Amino acid sequence: MADDIQELAADAEREDSYTLDRKALAQIMFAVDTEDREGLIALMDPLHQADIADLLEQINAFDRMRLIKLYDKEFDGEILSELDETIREEVIGILHPEVLADAVRELDSDDVVDLLEDLDDPQKEAILEVLEDSDRAAVQQSLTYPEFSAGRLMQREVVMAPEYWNVGEAIDYLRNTDHLPEQFYHIVLVDPKLRPVGNVTLGKLMSSRREVLLKSIAEETFHSIPVTRPEADVAYAFNQYHLISAPVVDENERLVGVITIDDAMAVLDEENEEDILRLAGVDGESSLSDRVFDTTKRRFPWLAVNLVTAVLASMVIAQFEAAIAQVVALAVLMPIVASMGGNAGTQSLTVAVRALATKDLTGANIWRVIRREALVGLINGLAFAVIMAIVGVVWFGSFALGGVIATAMIINLLVAGLAGIVIPVVLEKVGVDPALASGAFVTTVTDVVGFFAFLGLAVVVLL
Amino acid sequence: MADDIQELAADAEREDSYTLDRKALAQIMFAVDTEDREGLIALMDPLHQADIADLLEQINAFDRMRLIKLYDKEFDGEILSELDETIREEVIGILHPEVLADAVRELDSDDVVDLLEDLDDPQKEAILEVLEDSDRAAVQQSLTYPEFSAGRLMQREVVMAPEYWNVGEAIDYLRNTDHLPEQFYHIVLVDPKLRPVGNVTLGKLMSSRREVLLKSIAEETFHSIPVTRPEADVAYAFNQYHLISAPVVDENERLVGVITIDDAMAVLDEENEEDILRLAGVDGESSLSDRVFDTTKRRFPWLAVNLVTAVLASMVIAQFEAAIAQVVALAVLMPIVASMGGNAGTQSLTVAVRALATKDLTGANIWRVIRREALVGLINGLAFAVIMAIVGVVWFGSFALGGVIATAMIINLLVAGLAGIVIPVVLEKVGVDPALASGAFVTTVTDVVGFFAFLGLAVVVLL
Known part of the structure; x- marks a missing residue:
């Protein structure tokens, strides 16, 4: 194993020009x-x-x-x-x-x-x-400006021109200005009150005749960004509208800065990283270079939440101690139902969290998506019900036990599909990050429902 | 609940300028x-x-x-x-x-x-x-060109200039060319064999005197991208080096196209989405607009893998049927140990998968990171061992049972930490996407170890 890892490191370095060798x-x-x-x-x-x-x-x-x-x-x-x-x-x-x-x-x-x-x-x-x-x-x-707002992300060095200028005036201005920013891609057109009204790319400027009005060669897609807008929304707008740079305006619509796509790309990557980590119960700000103690502290809360979930599930099991004592096979099979529900729920909730982040889940399709998740849960529930019924019958030789686990599987996968979509949507509504909290709620639901459906049915059918 | 969701949709639309109202x-x-x-x-x-x-x-x-x-x-x-x-x-x-x-x-x-x-x-x-x-x-x-390669991502319209030109020659060329691309941000400098040797930003061009050599104002950071390079690596390079556009070269180092940052940003976002979904056992290509049957089919394989994992864990439990029949409390408590291990393992593996994707996990720090994950698992294991010992003693009134669950917790969280880092690293080495497959392996390990440690210790100590 140790050799494998050593070799992996060597391999990665040979193949990959972007890692330090x-x-x-x-x-x-x-x-x-x-x-x-x-x-x-x-x-x-x-x-x-x-x-x-x-x-x-x-x-x-x-x-x-x-x-x-x-x-x-x-x-x-x-x-x-x-x-x-x-x-x-x-x-x-x-x-x-x-x-x-x-x-x-x-x-x-x-x-x-x-x-x-x-x-x-x-x-x-x-x-x-x-x-x-x-x-x-x-x-x-x-x-x-508030943390994580457009105001923190923007640079204040902006190249602007009055909207009534023509190409020749803009070129002369650029060629005679000493302090242009290191990197800029557009000239922002502003009205007399310094409100941005359009963007002209340098490429368009270079290829147009001197007497052409800047207004007439402005970009079709133009977004100005309020200075207080959250940086996650800024990143979304850059990605959605293929922006390269966008002017930032204050509460009076006046130009105060400009955001460029490289910064938006970094934000988008960080937001995605945060979602990936939070979905797994890891603090979104974590990094590999954190100290052991900090890492331990950051992971503890999620494990503590999971412990509460697990204890809740155990309390459900405890209600059926008598049944388990009579039919020990129940103890053997019950984790399967809970585990399948947990996984199906995680599938739904991850799709939901991602769709909320990319604004693909809206009022226009929420009911259709809920119906879809319920149906997907139901159909997969039916498929695994058949498989588990066979496993139950073959393993323990009991048709009744096979029927119980099959029914419990259908119930739990249907519930998992529904919980996986409804819980993140409701969390988003009450202002809790769905990436952060959905997992615990969905697992609680699938564990409790899984154990209760399986053991409860067993009591009714088998005892 | 239905009202809540309806209201959520309305809220989201009011607040958010980027969703269609x-x-x-x-x-x-x-x-x-x-x-x-x-x-x-x-x-x-x-x-x-x-x-x-x-x-x-x-x-x-x-x-x-x-x-x-x-x-x-x-x-x-x-x-x-x-x-x-x-x-x-x-x-x-x-x-x-x-x-x-x-x-x-x-x-x-x-x-x-x-x-x-x-x-x-x-x-x-x-x-x-x-x-x-x-x-x-x-x-x-x-x-x-291969799918998902730089060759598929690039546009073929490139603005280039011989490396020996000066600013004046470049400006005259741009102003006299009819067919410039819609969007371009750099002039690519090429040698006589059409090999790219540098990038000059249009901003720098505009602000430099006519007699200045293009070579002398070329960008400090310059990367050309082989046409066969995977698009994920291209996106990484853009994000890492803050590139705005980069020339693409064929096997003879000749310029064949150019990739711009907006395309790289879209790829980075897709790659992240794929990782998020795969970690949750959802096909990375899935989308909300897939039909119910397609979605069901796409989610089935992961659930099937999970079923195998769950059945394996059940087989471990089956070895201890006699012990469970004697002490039913074991059936009540055993899912807690497995569940905590599963969660701790998922935390480690997600951090590892993300670090592999961002190339932050390399030969230089792999051993340190493995040691760190083991330590984090051990320390959190100790913390939850104390908590679970108390729960065990209070709930079931047995010090021996408290001791057993505490010890099993320490073992399983240590193993979870180790499995969470080692499994993705090994999968990456053998060419399997760690985001796709790590979850199943890690859960299998934590389930099997969790049940075996807890029930095995119980047999030794309690019976």
Whole structure:
């Protein structure tokens, strides 16, 4: 097994150009061990900041400290942006204050905001202090917007033009401006009150004659985003409408910033990650670099909820102790009914949670989807009823027992299908994240119904 | 409950600007019912094609047919691109051949490829026939690349310039070219053998003096993508390196196309969706618009696998029938141990599957992560052992029973942690998607170990 895993790691590295290969890692750690600063810099130079961040996350804390101390002034601000939050705080603590100041000054305003959000106050103030006055004001302004809102995600550097300009005027303006943002893809057209009214792509600008009005070559699809809109909705809009960048407006519809698709993509990925982890009862913010104790603490609550569920199910079983004492086969078969229900329920609820997240489950189709889930549960219930009846009869030689488990299976899979769709929908309505809480409720229902239907029917039929 | 759901739907619509509101939907269906073509067109006009596609997915098949027939010539090719595969085939069957031909001719080559991939041969050929010769050749060429590869994802329209050009030459070229792609963000610099050597953003181009060499203002981060690279890796690279567009190269490193971030974002979202659904035992390609029978068929295999798992666990229980007949409390408590193990295992395996997908789990940290999962399992095992010992003693008044369930809990949570990390890693190594198969294996392990440890210890200690 150990060899298998070692080999896997080697395989993955050979095939995959996006993972840091084992040899490069060994060379880097050798440079650290021998305190060969020149060598380390030469080895790190070809790496993208995102890959350096991954590297720092994957080595242990002691190696991380030695590497950063040796790398020293070469440490780039982008590496900080790319780092996982838990590691980031640690790394900021290690960096020499001057190196940290230089690193932070290189960053765009949205990246500095992202950096500051998760730091404690002394670290936050230390970083704000090293910013230039104008940058500090921009960052502090952004921090006044709610967490996880468009205001935190946007960058404040915007390229705009009056809506009545023509192509020639826009080109001359761009060619004579000193401080254009590093990355921009559109010119935002604004009215005299600075309200965005359209987007012109640079490509369209380049290929149009000078006298053409900007208005006439504006993009067909144009969305402006309120500054308080949740970032998850922003990511949804980018993905749904294939936006590349979108202007952000304040409560008076005035342009205050712009969000670009690369940030929206990162948010979409994080939201999906959160759903994946929450559905499995893992805190959405967890990461591989968390310490053992933090991980244990983060996983405990879900297990505690599950314990309550399991004890509830056990209490149902306890009501039938007399029956089990008479027919021990009941104890052997009962977990099958509960387990099948749990799995069928998880299937439904996962589809429902995902459809709620992608806004595919709406008032227009909710009743049809509920009917569908019930039918799917019923049909699969019938199929597995037949299979289990056969298993029951063959194994224990009792037609009555076969009939009992078959009936219980149908009931539990039907209930599982219904619970799997209705519970997440109701949770969403009462403002609880369905990804977080549906699992516990659905399992409780399928366990309780599974044991009760099977053991209850057994009492009626067999005793 | 029914009211709650109705209300939920209404709430969701009020709050959320990205869902089609109930009133608009009612008006649209009223126009369809009254065969008011003018009215329908007026109502649909402000809607984005992606929203029209969502609308078509959410209404039933009969309404869908009537709406499409009435909408007729207004039907836009982009709507087809945005539709779910299952619905898409149905819609193509409804569309008048001429309307279909017009719709398809409007699309970019990558969208036509995406459309054709999932159609059966007669429909495929009907669509290829209506394309212009040059487009057809491009589409057929793309279809020669493997499914889910960069070659299928790229668009063939590329804006390129020789690497030795300066800014002025590039600007003049762009301003004098008739057929620039609808959306482009970079000029790809190529060497004389047509191999891409760099990207220049249009923004940088606009803000640089005419005599500046393109080479000197090329982007720092530059990745070209082999045409056979799996699309999941392409999406990873875009997200990891914040790419906006990237050139695609053939086996001779020659430029053959370009992939833009909006397509990469869609792939990333689909990959995540697939993982979410597979982890829950649902076919990754499933959608809400699948028919009842298809859905039932897609969910059956996972339930069948789970049945095997459950029967295996029951066989373990069957070995201890005599013990259960003597101490019925064992039957009451045994599902708790198995259930806690199953949940703890699911937590570990989900974190592992996600970390494998994001390439955060590598040779550099695999042993540390395994040790961590084992420790987390052990510590939570100890915590729940104490809780369950108390429950056992209070409920059944037996210190021995409390001790047995506590010990079984520690064993099963430790095993769950280990199985949750080792099983997905090994599956990935042998080329099986860990998201798809880990769940069944881990649950089998935790069920079998849970029942065996608890009942086995009970026999030794209690009888």
